[in-house]
Amino acid sequence: MKKVLIVLATVILLFICYLFFNLFTTNSKQIVVAPIDKIKIDEDVIKHLAQAIQIKTISTENTEAIDFSEFDKFNIFLKETYPLTDSLLDKKLFNSYSHLYLWKGSNTSLKPIVLMGHIDVVPVIEKNRKEWKEAPFKGIIKDDVIWGRGTMDDKVNVIGILEATEALLKSGFQPERSIYYAFGHDEEIGGNNGAAVMAKYLEDNDIEAEFILDEGSVITQGLIPGIDKDVALIGIAEKGSVSIQLSTKIEGGHSSMPSKETAIDVLSSAISKLKTNPFPAKLSQPLDGFIAYLGPEMGFPNNLVFANAGIFESVITGIYEKTASGNAMVRTTTSPTIFNAGVKDNVIPQSASAMLNFRILPGETVALVKERIETLINDDRITISEGGFNSDPSVVSETETESFRTIHKTIKEIYGNDVLVAPTLVVAATDSKHYKNVSDNIYRFIPVHINQDNIKAIHGINERISVDDFKDVIRFYTRIIENLEK
Ligand SMILES: [Zn+2]
CATH class of the missing domain: 3.40.630.10 (Zn peptidases)
Known part of the structure; x- marks a missing residue:
């Protein structure tokens, strides 16, 4: 028993050492520049x-x-x-x-x-x-x-x-x-x-x-959890977008004798399935950059968590998904935007349709989103089709380029070394x-x-x-x- 405890304590100690090793070996990515004079603007x-x-x-x-x-x-x-x-x-x-x-x-x-x-x-x-x-x-x-x-x-x-x-x-x-x-x-x-x-x-x-x-x-000013300083965020990628129409046709009739499931019921339940099964939260490539640039600028224990983002991925996404803007950073989002059904208070409509807009995380695609929607809904009474303007997420641009450094340096020259820069x-x-x-x-x-x-x-x-x-x-x-x- 004692031996087991010793082994366990050693493993925990090694794990903590590993976390701190990662913390102490991550260096600041912030450029420090010499201040320049502000030019006069007419x-x-x-x-x-x-x-x-x-x-x-x-x-x-x-x-x-x-x-x-x-x-x-x-x-x-x-x-x-x-x-x-x-x-x-x-x-x-x-x-x-x-x-x-x-x-x-x-x-x-x-x-x-x-x-x-x-x-x-x-x-x-x-x-x-x-x-x-x-x-x-x-x-x-x-x-x-x-x-x-x-x-x-x-x-x-x-x-x-x-x-x-x-x-x-x-x-x-x-x-x-x-x-x-x-x-x-x-x-x-x-x-x-x-x-x-x-x-x-x-x-x-x-x-x-x-x-x-x-x-x-x-x-941004005061919008990033764990950071008080202003942060100049440079977008290195943008999410994709796809709008999906769901529609169903089921015999209607008088509202005094509704059948077990009406068009509205079927459609609502499909949307509900999508909303209660959101796309998985994860750190995509641009977020890895965000973490690498901002982690070293954070206080303890946030910097420890960011230095070990691979291990604490779910902790980080858990914090971000609490707000709408943070949630949008860590997953493909699901937004019902249009819902059409019914014309009269005592008539059950024959059909119902809805539009949903999905904003797609880098690493996922329009095709993948559609596939997941079909699997989740799994109801052949629902027709699924694309509508609106659709695009896959953009390619992710590199941060280790002369161009990124030029933008980074210019931000520091104009806004001072106190402003942090991150992708x-x-x-x-x-x-x-x-x-x-x-x-x-x-x-x-x-x-x-x-x-x-x-x-x-x-x-x-x-x-x-x-x-x-x-x-x-x-x-x-x-x-x-x-x-x-x-
Ligand atoms: Zn604009």
């Missing part, structure tokens, strides 16, 4: 973002309702506001409203980079309009805050990139590496007429980019999904601060950005372009 520039907000470049699912005269206005706005960019860079329009500029570098043997953004915005929901503290399309600047739809998603990005470029052109700067600027006009409805067409053009012309930088992730998984879809054949290195990041106060503003109410934040966005893009030379 006050006029702030007005440019406000003017861009006033142009209602709204994308709606019903494309017939889109007011393209606003997109015409935006074309004119770009031409008039950025005369040097407009006259000195090569430019091409795709489907009238998507812009591709090229700033030719002095060394054409270097691969170009692509800076992306989109000029369309989502609509403002009419019944929420009253909740906006400032009108969403007036472009109001008040108490050093710029208000309106597009200040975070994604005009801040387009205008930030163009302001940086215009000022660099004015200063006589000439990049060594060529830079493409790709601004799509239909990102919010899938990007098929904008990003997809521009990406195809680059592909057809055998243009391979060193890296692509698009929107997708942000600088992440983007749970929403971006235009960059169309660029998979243009570059292996696709990074998704805009330097906008997101915290508990403004997290619901994107696609929601009171979208806004502080003037200081916007100035730093311009400084960030200026510095990225300068850093390409090094």
Whole structure:
């Protein structure tokens, strides 16, 4: 008995030693940079973002309702506001409203980079309009805050990139590496007429980019469990998406004599099976990177858990799956989005249908999701079919690249060494999904601060950005372009 206890104690001790060995051998991945002087940003520039907000470049699912005269206005706005960019860079329009500029570098043997953004915005929901503290399309600047739809998603990005470029052109700067600027006009409805067409053009012309930088992730404040510092998250992959329609036809009749199972019962039970059997929680490749970059910056015992993520996978996913945003990071999610059945209170409907949207974790596929749904439902009264726009998860871009380091370093130079940098998984879809054949290195990041106060503003109410934040966005893009030379 004593012997068994000794063996057991030794095993436990060795295990603890192993955990601590892993902790002490994981090093910080944070780059430390020398601070740089903040460049001065002209006050006029702030007005440019406000003017861009006033142009209602709204994308709606019903494309017939889109007011393209606003997109015409935006074309004119770009031409008039950025005369040097407009006259000195090569430019091409795709489907009238998507812009591709090229700033030719002095060394054409270097691969170009692509800076992306989109000029369309989502609509403002009419019944929420009253909740906006400032009108969403007036472009109001008040108490050093710029208000309106597009200040975070994604005009801040387009205008930030163009302001940086215009000022660099004015200063006589000439990049060594060529830079493409790709601004799509239909990102919010899938990007098929904008990003997809521009990406195809680059592909057809055998243009391979060193890296692509698009929107997708942000600088988070107080949103990551176990970390107090601001964290700049660079998306190295994005989830896939598939919408699945479930439908059933069963004889209806009068509600006074219902049969044992009606169409609504059968369909509800199928959805219930999917909801009560969620896809397994796991750490996908982008999350491994997230852990490797943030683990060493955490306090005890979180750093010990992250240093041994393989052993504590279920502990980590258990923490993350508690919140909706965390849950989306660790599993393929299941969201019923449309449910149709019935027309009258005393008539049992003959049919019922529902749509569910699944956001797919890297490592899984649309085909795998469908297979699992069929197995779980296992009911031949239910027809399962695909609907909507479907895409597999993106390829995962590497973090051990010069490009990732350039972005990392630039973030530190603008926001200070106190800001942590880490790769992440983007749970929403971006235009960059169309660029998979243009570059292996696709990074998704805009330097906008997101915290508990403004997290619901994107696609929601009171979208806004502080003037200081916007100035730093311009400084960030200026510095990225300068850093390409090094
Ligand atoms: Zn966006």
